[in-house]
Amino acid sequence: MARLKTLQLTQFRNLHQAWLSLAPGLNVIIGDNAAGKTSVIEALWVMASGRSFRTTKPQQLIEINHTDMTLYCEVEQDAHTHKLGLQRTTNGLELRLDGQNLKNQSELARHLPIQLLTPESHRLLEEGxxxxxxxxxxxxxxxxxxxxxxxxxxxxxxxxxxxxxxxxxxxxxxxxxxxxxxxxxxxxxxxxxxxxxxxxxxxxxxxxxxxxxxxxxxxxxxxxxxxxxxxxxxxxxxxxxxxxxxxxxxxxxxxxxxxxxxxxxxxxxxxxxxxxxxxxxxxxxxxxxxxxxxxxQNSVVMLIDDLPAELDSQHRNTLMSLLQSLNIQHLVTTTAADLIPILNPENTAFFEIQQGKIQAI
Ligand SMILES: Nc1ncnc2c1ncn2[C@@H]1O[C@H](COP(=O)(O)OP(=O)(O)OP(=O)(O)O)[C@@H](O)[C@H]1O
Ligand SMILES: [Mg+2]
The missing domain is CATH 1.20.1050.90 (RecF/RecN/SMC, N-terminal domain)
Structure with missing residues (x-):
């Protein structure tokens, strides 16, 4: 079982400093356009895969007028809490797992099985x-x-x-x-x-x-x-x-x-x-x-960027209940809270993001 417990972002895109303590079920990230919602999703994808889904230029991930960015998260897996870190500086990329330097991104990926659904996901069928x-x-x-x-x-x-x-x-x-x-x-x-x-x-x-x-x-x-x-x-x-x-x-x-x-x-x-x-x-x-x-017995963390742009309300409901019945932790972004069906409030956390500042609500 992989569960993301916390996520910390430093100087990643427009997120100067952000810290999230995540619920084991649904995590809703609410914010206006350009608030930084996709950046949160992107940060997790970068942590797990080493790549962005928006750019091939790692420099663009660093906050403007800064020289480095750091991502850190705690993942609970088989009763252990693993600490995953990724830092990009002018000297290159540094990866850390539980305090040790890593050579391969795949070792971080191993501890953080992530899946991603974005408004561009239909490209899986469309493109080469x-x-x-x-x-x-x-x-x-x-x-x-x-x-x-x-x-x-x-x-x-x-x-x-x-x-x-x-x-x-x-x-x-x-x-x-x-x-x-x-x-x-x-x-x-x-x-x-x-x-x-x-x-x-x-x-x-x-x-x-x-x-x-x-x-x-x-x-x-x-x-x-x-x-x-x-x-x-x-x-x-x-x-x-x-x-x-x-x-x-x-x-x-x-x-x-x-x-x-x-x-x-x-x-x-x-x-x-x-x-x-x-x-x-x-x-x-x-x-x-x-x-x-x-x-x-491993489980994924599902990232869904801009869910309302993806699916109509009936299918949002179906998808949310499938994710819940599979017991999959998921992070969902939206511009309005009422567009996301909340099926199990005890297992849910809400975050508001405004101009790169995140707070739990
Ligand atoms: N390297 C960077 N440094 C600072 N700001 C950046 C950087 N890269 C992108 N931005 C800005 O970060 C802001 C947040 O972008 P993001 O795509 O995360 O917003 P969003 O909340 O997903 O918006 P939307 O609802 O339109 O999809 C944008 O204004 C973007 O111009
Ligand atoms: Mg976005």
Whole structure:
């Protein structure tokens, strides 16, 4: 069980100093436009993933006219309270867990399984496969401790192979990396495919809850990242080597994997309204959360930025009651308190945010 107990932000975006003591259930963050609501959500995402969902420039996360920012939180997990810290200064990034310096962001992520729903979340369906791979890899990371290592080895081999292709180095040198690509690709895709098929029944269930109007089954398929007519990835690398040389990069591999969804025999983008696409993404995240809980007893913290912009009032109610029945801690931002259904007041905390200043109410 991961539960966020406190969160402290220093010089993060427009939040000069903020401290929140969080409820184990729902946490509502209320504020006008530009008050700093998304910044709170973003801070937690940065803590868990090392990246922002709004910018690729870490400098933008630091309060204007300051040189550093610090994030600190306490997470209760298996009767321990872990202290997670992240500081960005002019010297770079420092990560800390329980007073020790860390080398890898993944160790912070391990202690803070976070999911995120923002008004841009439907991009998971709309944009290229990268977001869907990240979705799968999130699950593989929390379910299989060996996944991250295979993933890192694959990335390194791919980078080296692409470098050789680009520099047009001798074939023997370039193809030295094939064995590692093949081995790690198989491990990665095996875990991804297995994860996706285990997740599918949960997904079907949540789609039924959130969109009972859709009566047909959904079809979920894993695409490995190379053409289906290839006997194996090794054959694929052989057959496409000449073309890889011409292009200067490796065309196929698990860096191209994807998920193909079909609902009513069509792609979700065709068969679902924009609101339904958002509900579909909600169902994907809830499925991940519930499967994680069932398999590992670990629980996620769900961040929902601007919930009223996401869903109408009936679906807000359904989502809130699902989160509550799953016993998932959630942080929800809104411009008005009355837009959020409060189903269990004892388990709820309210925060008001005004021009970067947060207080519990
Ligand atoms: N590095 C920074 N330093 C100081 N202020 C910043 C920085 N980056 C962004 N801001 C400002 O912080 C304010 C809060 O932005 P944020 O997106 O968190 O607001 P919000 O409450 O989510 O608003 P909305 O309801 O419009 O989504 C904005 O006015 C933004 O210009
Ligand atoms: Mg916002």
């Amino acid at each position: 496969p990268k977001a869907r791979r990240q979705f799968l890899d999130w699950g593989c990371f929390y379910h299989h401790p060996s996944f991250i290592q295979a993933w890192r080895h694959y990335q390194r081999a791919l980078k080296q192979r692409n470098h050789s292709l680009k520099k047009q180095l001798p074939s023997a040198q370039t193809r030295l990396w094939d064995a590692q690509l093949i081995e790690t690709s198989e491990q990665i895709n095996h875990l991804r495919a297995e994860y996706l098929s285990a997740l599918t029944p949960y997904l079907t269930d949540f789609i039924q809850h959130l969109m009972p109007e859709l009566d047909s089954q959904i079809d979920v398929r894993f695409y490995p990242g190379w053409p289906a007519n290839q006997a194996s990835y090794a054959t694929c690398l052989d057959e496409h080597y000449v073309r890889d040389v011409q292009l200067g990069h490796t065309q196929y591999g698990c860096h191209r994997s994807d998920i193909k969804f079909r609902i009513q025999q069509q792609e979700p983008l065709v068969s679902l309204s924009r609101g339904q696409q958002k509900l579909f993404v909600c169902a994907l995240l809830l499925a991940q959360a519930q499967y994680l809980q069932k398999q590992t």
